[in-house]
Amino acid sequence: MTLLKAEDISVRDGGTVILEPLSLQLDPGEPLVILGETGSGKSLMAQALMGTLPPELDAKGRIAIGTQVLNAGAPARFRGLWGREIGVLPQEPWLSLDPLMRARDQVAETHALVRGLPRGKARARAGADLAALGLGGSETRYPHELSGGMAQRVAIAAARAGGARIVIADEPTKGLDAARRDDVAALLLTEMGETGGLLVITHDLALARRLGGRAIVLRAGAVVECGATDQVFAAPKAPYTKEFFAADPERWAPRRHAARGGPAVVSAKGLALSRGGRTLFEDVSLEIFQGGVFGVTGPSGCGKSSLGDALLGLIDPARGTVSRRSGNHPNDFQKLYQDPVAAFPRKRTLGQTIADTARLCGARPGEIETLRDRLGLAPGLLARRPGAVSGGELQRLSLLRVLLRNPSFIFADEPTSRLDPITQARVIALLTETTERDGTALLLVSHDAALIRNTADTVLALAAPRPPCRPDAALARRRVASTLH
Amino acid sequence: MSALASRLVQAIMVALLIGAATFAMMRSLPGDAAWRIAAGRYGYDNVDAAAADAVRAELGLGGPALPALLQWLGDLARLDFGTSLVTGRPVAAEIAHQLGASASLALVAVLLSLLIGPPLGILAGLRPGGPLDRGLLVASTGLKAVPQFLMALVLIVALAVQLRWLPAAGHGTARHFILPGLTLALGLAAVNARIARDAMARIAAMPFWRFAQWKGLSERQTLIRHGLRNVSVPLITYLGLQFVTLVEGVIIVESIFGWPGIGHALVHAIFSRDVPMVQGTALVLGLGFVVVNAAIDLAVRHLDPRVAA
Numbered sequence: 138m139t140l141l142k143a144e145d146i147s148v149r150d151g152g153t154v155i156l157e158p159l160s161l162q163l164d165p166g167e168p169l170v171i172l173g174e175t176g177s178g179k180s181l182m183a184q185a186l187m188g189t190l191p192p193e194l195d196a197k198g199r200i201a202i203g204t205q206v207l208n209a210g211a212p213a214r215f216r217g218l219w220g221r222e223i224g225v226l227p228q229e230p231w232l233s234l235d236p237l238m239r240a241r242d243q244v245a246e247t248h249a250l251v252r253g254l255p256r257g258k259a260r261a262r263a264g265a266d267l268a269a270l271g272l273g274g275s276e277t278r279y280p281h282e283l284s285g286g287m288a289q290r291v292a293i294a295a296a297r298a299g300g301a302r303i304v305i306a307d308e309p310t311k312g313l314d315a316a317r318r319d320d321v322a323a324l325l326l327t328e329m330g331e332t333g334g335l336l337v338i339t340h341d342l343a344l345a346r347r348l349g350g351r352a353i354v355l356r357a358g359a360v361v362e363c364g365a366t367d368q369v370f371a372a373p374k375a376p377y378t379k380e381f382f383a384a385d386p387e388r389w390a391p392r393r394h395a396a397r398g399g400p401a402v403v404s405a406k407g408l409a410l411s412r413g414g415r416t417l418f419e420d421v422s423l424e425i426f427q428g429g430v431f432g433v434t435g436p437s438g439c440g441k442s443s444l445g446d447a448l449l450g451l452i453d454p455a456r457g458t459v460s461r462r463s464g465n466h467p468n469d470f471q472k473l474y475q476d477p478v479a480a481f482p483r484k485r486t487l488g489q490t491i492a493d494t495a496r497l498c499g500a501r502p503g504e505i506e507t508l509r510d511r512l513g514l515a516p517g518l519l520a521r522r523p524g525a526v527s528g529g530e531l532q533r534l535s536l537l538r539v540l541l542r543n544p545s546f547i548f549a550d551e552p553t554s555r556l557d558p559i560t561q562a563r564v565i566a567l568l569t570e571t572t573e574r575d576g577t578a579l580l581l582v583s584h585d586a587a588l589i590r591n592t593a594d595t596v597l598a599l600a601a602p603r604p605p606c607r608p609d610a611a612l613a614r615r616r617v618a619s620t621l622h
Numbered sequence: 623m624s625a626l627a628s629r630l631v632q633a634i635m636v637a638l639l640i641g642a643a644t645f646a647m648m649r650s651l652p653g654d655a656a657w658r659i660a661a662g663r664y665g666y667d668n669v670d671a672a673a674a675d676a677v678r679a680e681l682g683l684g685g686p687a688l689p690a691l692l693q694w695l696g697d698l699a700r701l702d703f704g705t706s707l708v709t710g711r712p713v714a715a716e717i718a719h720q721l722g723a724s725a726s727l728a729l730v731a732v733l734l735s736l737l738i739g740p741p742l743g744i745l746a747g748l749r750p751g752g753p754l755d756r757g758l759l760v761a762s763t764g765l766k767a768v769p770q771f772l773m774a775l776v777l778i779v780a781l782a783v784q785l786r787w788l789p790a791a792g793h794g795t796a797r798h799f800i801l802p803g804l805t806l807a808l809g810l811a812a813v814n815a816r817i818a819r820d821a822m823a824r825i826a827a828m829p830f831w832r833f834a835q836w837k838g839l840s841e842r843q844t845l846i847r848h849g850l851r852n853v854s855v856p857l858i859t860y861l862g863l864q865f866v867t868l869v870e871g872v873i874i875v876e877s878i879f880g881w882p883g884i885g886h887a888l889v890h891a892i893f894s895r896d897v898p899m900v901q902g903t904a905l906v907l908g909l910g911f912v913v914v915n916a917a918i919d920l921a922v923r924h925l926d927p928r929v930a931a
Contacts, residue, residue: 187836220838233833235848237855237926246847251838279927292833299838 140334146198156358163334168350174557178358188215220299226306230289234280241276251299266294303334314584322347340557384558386588402578408457432593439599445548471544475551477531481523488519529560629916640908655895662708662894704898713902724883731806739814747822765812791880802879862918
C-alpha cells in the first residue's frame with residue numbers, strides 16, 4: 138500500500154513557476170531521495186508536502202496520505218497531519234530540542250499530547266523509545282548534555298512518537314563529517330523499517346547512495362532524472378546529473394601540484410593545541426609555501442580549525458612555535474569563514490560592507506569591480522543584503538573581501554561545507570586558482586577527506602583526540618550566552 | 623556555591639561603600655545639622671539656638687568625621703545600627719517597622735506588573751510586527767517615558783479626584799494598595815512587556831518552536847510547554863535589574879501617597895539629618911538589591927540547567 142502519493146505538485150511565486158508539476162509516491166520500506174543543488178526546488182517540494190510553504194508562495198496539486206486527500210494550495214489543512222502521519226527530522230537536531238527540557242520529556246509530550254496517552258504511560262513509552270535507539274541512561278539529560286548524534290536520535294523519537302509512519306528529512310547531514318553521515322543514514326533506514334515511509338531531501342551524494350531506494354534529481358524546479366537510486370548513480374542519463382555527480386569531490390581530478398618557491402609564508406614547529414584542558418593534537422610541524430595549498434582534514438572536533446586559528450595567531454599554542462614570514466603586515470594573513478551568512482552584517486548591503494574594507498585597506502578604485510568580474514559575481518549582487526543572495530555567491534563575496542586585502546596567506550575554514558556540490562566545486566576552483574595566480578599560500582580545512590586529497594599539495598590528516606571530543610559542549614555554551622541576552 | 627560566596631563578598635562591599643558614601647554625603651549637606659535635628663525632634667516652630675546647641679552638645683556633632691564613621695562601622699559589625707537622632711528609638715526597630723509596609727507595596731507592584739506586562743508581551747511576540755506589537759511598542763515607550771511622580775498625580779487626579787473610585791492617599795486597607803501599586807507597576811510593566819516580547823519573538827523563531835509543532839503540538843500546547851519557561855529566564859533575570867527602578871519608585875511613590883514605608887522614612891531622615899537612619903535605610907535597600915539578585919541567580923539556575931553547567 139502506498140503511504141503517500143503526490144500528484145502534480147507545483148509552486149509559483151506570483152507569476153513565476155519555481156517548481157514545475159512533480160508527482161511522487163512513497164511506498165513502505167523504500168526510501169525516496171530528492172537530489173538537487175541549492176535553489177533546485179527540492180526543499181520547496183518538502184515544504185509543499187508538509188504545508189509549510191511561506192504564505193507568499195502558491196502551491197497546487199493533490200496529496201493523498203493514508204485515506205485523506207489534501208489540496209497543496211490549502212496548507213492550513215496539513216497541520217493535523219504533523220506528528221500523526223508525517224514526522225519531520227529537523228536539519229539542526231540540537232537547536233530543535235527545547236534547551237530547558239529533559240530528553241525523555243521531549244518524547245513523552247508527543248505521546249501524551251498527540252497520542253493522548255496518560256502521563257505515566259507516555260513517560261514509560263518515551264523511555265522505551267529512547268532505549269530502542271541506544272539512548273538508555275540518557276533519558277534525564279538536557280540537550281546541551283547530548284552529542285549531536287544523540288540529539289538527532291532524540292529528535293527522531295520525538296518526531297515519530299505521535300504515530301507518524303512517514304519521515305521527511307530535509308538535509309539531515311548538513312555540515313556533518315563522513316562518520317556522522319553514515320550514522321544518520323543508518324538511523325533513517327532503521328526508523329523506516331519495513332512499514333514506514335522515508336523521504337530525504339539532500340545534496341549529499343554519499344547519503345543518497347547509502348539510502349538506496351528511488352531517487353529524483355531536480356534542477357531549477359524541474360525533474361531532470363528519476364529512477365532506482367543505484368541505477369541513477371551507476372548510469373546517469375541526463376547531462377546535468379552527470380555534471381552534478383562529477384562535482385562530488387570523490388570524483389574530482391587531482392590538482393596538479395604547485396612548485397615550491399621561496400621561504401615558507403607560515404610555518405609551525407612542534408605545535409600542540411589544547412582546548413579546555415584537553416589536548417587536541419601534539420607535535421605538528423608544517424610549512425606552507427607561496428602558491429601552495431596545504432590541506433587539513435579530520436573528524437569534527439579534532440582541532441583542525443583551531444590549528445588554522447593558531448597559525449593566524451588568534452589563539453595561543455600550548456607548546457611549539459608558529460612563525461609567519463617577516464616583513465608582512467598582520468593583515469596579510471586572512472581567514473575565510475565557514476558560514477558566510479554570519480560573516481556579513483545582516484542589515485547592510487554587501488556593497489557597503491565591502492566598500493568599508495576597500496576604504497580601510499586603501500584599495501585602488503575599480504579593484505572591487507575587477508575582483509567581482511574575476512569571481513564571476515553579477516554587479517547587482519552588491520546592492521543586496523546577505524540574506525538575499527545564495528550561499529555560494531556569499532562565499533565568493535567573502536573571498537572578494539579577503540582578496541581586497543591582497544593577502545599572502547588565506548586560512549579557508551570549511552569554506553564549502555554549507556554549499557551544494559556544484560557550487561562547492563566552483564568555489565574551491567576559484568580558491569586554488571587565486572592561490573596560483575596571486576602566489577598566495579592557502580590553508581584549506583575541510584572534513585571532506587576526498588576534497589582535501591584532490592585539492593591540496595600537502596595533506597595533514599588529524600585524528601580524533603582521546604577521549605572522543607564533544608564539540609557540542611562548546612556550542613551549548615555559546616547558546617547559553619545568546620539566550621541570556 | 624561559588625556564586626553565593628561571591629554574592630556574600632558583594633554584600634560586604636555594598637555595606638562598606640553605602641555606609642561611607644551616605645556618611646560623606648550627609649556631612650557635606652549645607653545647613654546646620656543640629657538645627658535640623660532639633661527641628662525634627664521638637665517641630666520647626668519650637669527650635670531656637672539653645673535647643674540646637676543642646677542637640678550639638680548631646681550628639682557631639684562638631685567632632686571629626688573619621689572617628690564617627692569608624693564608630694558606625696564598628697557598631698555595624700556587631701549588627702548594631704545605632705539609634706535615630708530624632709526619635710531616639712533603635713534604627714533597626716524603625717526600619718523593621720517600615721520595611722514591611724514597603725515590601726508589601728513592592729510585592730503588589732511587581733505582581734501587578736507581571737500580570738500586565740509579560741502576557742501582553744508574549745502575545746505581541748507571537749505576532750511580531752502585528753497591530754498588538756506595534757501598539758505595545760508605542761504604549762510601553764510612552765509609559766516608560768512618564769516619570770513616576772507624574773504618573774502618580776495623573777492616577778490620583780483621574781481615579782481618586784475625578785471618579786472617586788479609590789482613596790488618593792493613606793494606608794491600611796487593600797484599596798489603598800491600588801494607586802501606589804499601579805503607579806509602580808505601570809513603569810515596570812512597560813519594560814517587562816518589551817523583554818517578554820523580544821524573548822517570545824526570538825523563541826518563536828527558533829527551530830525547537832517549529833519542531834514542537836511538527837511533533838503535532840498545537841500552538842497553545844507549544845506556548846505552554848516550550849514558550850513560557852524559555853521566556854521566563856530572561857524575564858526573571860531582568861527582574862533583578864528592575865529592583866533598582868522599584869527602589870527609586872518606592873521613595874517617590876511613598877512620599878506622594880503618604881505610605882509609611884522605608885522610602886518615606888529615608889526622605890524624612892535626610893530632611894532632619896538623621897544620619898544613622900539614612901545610613902541604615904540606604905544599607906537595607908542596598909543589601910536588598912544583593913539579596914534579590916542572589917535569589918534570582920538561584921531561580922535562573924533552577925530554570926535553566928545550562929547556566930549551572
